[in-house]
Amino acid sequence: MxxxxxxxxxxxxxxxxxxxxxxxxxxxxxxxxxxxxxxxxxxxxxxxxxxxxxxxxxxxxxxxxxxxxxxxxxxxxxxxxxxxxxxxxxxxxxxxxxxxxxxxxxxxxxxxYCNAFSEQEKFVFSSLASNERIRIPINGNKFFNKHIAVVGSTGSGKSHTVATIIQKAVKAKNGEFQLNNSHVVIFDIHSEYKSAFPDANFIDISNLVLPYWLLNSEELEEILLETGERDNYNQSSVFRTLVTENKKKHNQGQTKIFYDSPVYFDIDEVINAINNYRNETVNSKCSDRYMIDDNTYTIIGGSTDVNSGIKMTSSERIAMYFEGEHVFHPTKNQNITKGDYADGTLDKFSIRFQSKVSQDRLSFLFGPESKTVTFEKILLQLLGYAPDNHANVTLIDLSGVPFEVLSITVSLISRIIFEYGYFYKRLRNRAKPEEKINNDIPILLVYEEAHKYVPNSDLSKYRSAKQSIERIAKEGRKYGVTLLLASQRPSEISETIFSQCNNFIAMRLTNPNDQNYVKKLLPDTLGKLIDKMPTLKAGEALLVGEAIILPSIVQIDECENPPSSNDIPFWELWKEEWKDLAITEIKAEWRK
Ligand SMILES: Nc1ncnc2c1ncn2[C@@H]1O[C@H](COP(=O)(O)OP(=O)(O)OP(=O)(O)O)[C@@H](O)[C@H]1O
Ligand SMILES: [Mg+2]
Missing domain, CATH: 2.40.10 (Thrombin, subunit H)
Structure with a gap:
């Protein structure tokens, strides 16, 4: 038997x-x-x-x-x-x-799962989907020091997952103190995270100051120059020279000043100079004499002689043109001719330029504060170190940023934070060459709807953001800057960036293009687990990557304070009594 x-x-x-x-x-x-x-x-x-x-x-x-x-x-x-x-x-x-x-x-x-990592390294935000009693710890170091992708169709639970992860990360402490040393910057495109992070350092269009002088050449030209216009070369070469000269003027103690140097320049002075170029007249008998009509030159018998006009070298001329808009003697007299740029080539540029600079919606870039704010103040604010508000999470609400400058805004902030990491490492290494940790204040940058800033597209309007974020994707790890990208259209994200992610949280994904794209990036050993992607419930995810011992289907914990992205209960709302529309308030909000 x-x-x-x-x-x-x-x-x-x-x-x-x-x-x-x-x-x-x-x-x-x-x-x-x-x-x-x-x-x-x-x-x-x-x-x-x-x-x-x-x-x-x-x-x-x-x-x-x-x-x-x-x-x-x-x-x-x-x-x-x-x-x-x-x-x-x-x-x-x-x-x-x-x-x-x-x-x-x-x-x-x-x-x-439990013995996979030491207690110190464990970070837990989910349970096994098939058995909720089994908690899934991941390696917190490996998770945060490489880039993270959260992908899934709309409503699959990405925003809630991001909220859960960050809420848990900023609560974790090793001892008794108020604030831990976690640092997260969230780019919030739909203004949905304020409810999830009530204590965050909150930045939106009303208090954001990103002075134009921190923009690099590409970003500045993207905003101010007309792309593809016939006179573009002229515009950009004049613009470059003037910006460089103005930076030199305002930063005289510094030796190396280039067009791209992130130092102050006065945009109104650049506008003055452009307008002077547009109106400029010169002595046709002596081309370095400029016919400024302020009684400093003599007109003899209604015509100019060789000594009429103000003789200036090109740098003296630029310096004078920065000072204000001058009146030029008209060209009626045959001995007075138009200046090199006074043939109309700069007219459209000047008008566009001035209208951009004076636009209310762009005042976070060009407004009065942009001239007085210091670099230190901007950096401290972006990193959550504002004097009266130290915060683990900085929430940058992008919902009021005009669409045409969204990419540039994201690009500039990302670049400032990356460069903070870069220079901080340099400083630390110089102070203590034996130091192994390059950055003891590492930062996580969270991009919601990442396909909107870093699409798989070569259009010039995305170029600057792509460059900044791709650079972080490639080099950020060494400098303590990590990306978390959330997207419902992974196949539309720049491949350079996406392929640098080491940890994936793949939620329900129904679009076959996106599924295939994600499959390509995930390890082959996943077998059929990956085929479950279209059938996952809200909050379920396939967790794969270096930080987890085994690729697993997990249920992400619910977050404490949800982001305001919850499903709207249509059916119940429709059954309620007819509601009045607050049209005046809606209109006011619209026009703000
Ligand atoms: N971990 C979870 N447990 C239970 N329910 C969840 C979980 N995560 C999300 N949900 C539910 O799923 C719905 C959608 O979640 P969420 O807004 O996070 O989706 P999303 O992927 O960010 O969508 P979108 O791409 O449209 O922004 C919410 O109503 C939420 O209550
Ligand atoms: Mg979302």
Whole structure:
């Protein structure tokens, strides 16, 4: 008689590197703690208790033989080996053919996840989707020091996931103190995170100051110059010279001043100079004499002679033109001709330029404060170090930023923060060359709807943001600046950026293009787990990457204060009594 223990109900019938096939006689007995198995459940395959191969069920099928007897076939994906309580990825240390196969117990699965990392490193924000009692710790260092992607269709739970992760990260502490040293900057395009982070350092269009003089050449030209216009070359060369000269004028102590140097210049003085160029007249007999009509030159007998006009070198001329708009003697006299740029080529540029600079909606770039604010103040504000408000989370609400400068705004802020990391590292390394940690105030930058700022597109309007963010994607790790990109259209994000992500939270994704794109970027060993992507529930995700011991389908914890992105209960709202529309308030908001 066969004893209970040796009776074989299930056996391994074939082993491939990426798959094991198991035949089960009585499926109703092949379960553990009365929980039936399903796709995604774990099996252990072993010959002895010390070493066991852990595999995840990928599919079931039923075979009926000639006698009408049913046999159940299970295909499972081997994940790794549990040996003396420690889990190792990969599974070739098991003797073939292994005989015993059983469902893994909750304890065994827990052991895999729990023993994966030291207590110090653990960061937990989810449970196993198939068993919520099993918490899924990930390695917090490996998670935050490489870039993170959160992808999923609309309503799959990306914003809630981002909120959960950051809420938990900023609450974690190693001891008794008020604020920990976590630093997160969120670019909030839909203004939905304020409710999730009530204590955040909140920046929106009303208090954002990003002075124009911090823009690099590409960004400045993107805003101020007309692309593709015939006279573009003229415009940009005049503009470059004037900006460079004006930067030199205002930063005389500094030796190396270039067009791109992030130092103050006075944009109104540049406008003065452009307008002087437009109106300029010169002495046709002596081309370095400029006919400024302020009685300093003589007109003899209604005509100019060779000594009329103010003689100036080109740098004296620029300096004088910065000072204000001058009146020029008209060209009626045949000895007075128009200046080089006074043929109308700068007219449109000047008008466009002045209208941009005076626009109310762009006052965060060009307004009065942009001339008085200091670099230090901007950096401290962006990093949550404002004197009266130290904050772990800085929330940059972009909803009021005009669309045409959105990319530039994001680009500039990202660049300032990256360069902070870069120079901070340089400073630390110089002070203490033996120092191993390059940046002891590392920063996470969170981009909601990342495809909007860094699309897979070469259009010039995205160029600056792409450059800044791609640079962080490639080099940020060394300087303590990490990206978290959330997107519902992963296939539309710059591939350079996306392929640098090491940890993925892939939520429900229904668009086949996006699915394929994400599949390409994920490791091959995922097997059929990845096919579950279209069927995940809200808040469920496939968690893959360096920071997790095993790719797993998890349920992300609900966040404490949700972002204001909740589904609207249409059906219930529609059944309520007719509501009045606050049209005056809506209009006022619209026009703000
Ligand atoms: N972890 C979770 N547990 C339970 N429900 C969740 C979870 N995450 C999200 N949800 C629910 O799913 C809905 C959509 O979530 P969320 O706004 O985060 O989606 P999203 O992916 O950011 O969508 P969109 O791309 O449109 O911004 C919300 O109503 C929320 O209550
Ligand atoms: Mg969202």
């Amino acid at each position: 066969i004893s209970e223990e040796t009776k074989i109900n299930a056996e391994v019938i074939s082993v491939y590197p990426d798959r094991v096939k198991i035949s089960v006689d009585k499926l109703e007995d092949f379960k553990i703690a009365e929980e039936s198995l399903r796709v995604g459940s774990y099996l252990k395959i072993s010959d002895n208790e010390n070493v066991m191969l852990i595999a995840i069920i990928e599919n079931f099928s039923i075979e009926v033989n000639d006698k009408g007897e049913k046999k159940y076939l299970i295909e499972a994906n081997p994940l790794g080996v549990l040996k003396d309580g420690k889990f190792i990825r990969g599974g070739d240390s098991i003797a073939i053919p292994p005989k015993k196969v059983e469902p893994a117990t909750e304890d065994e699965i827990n052991t895999i």
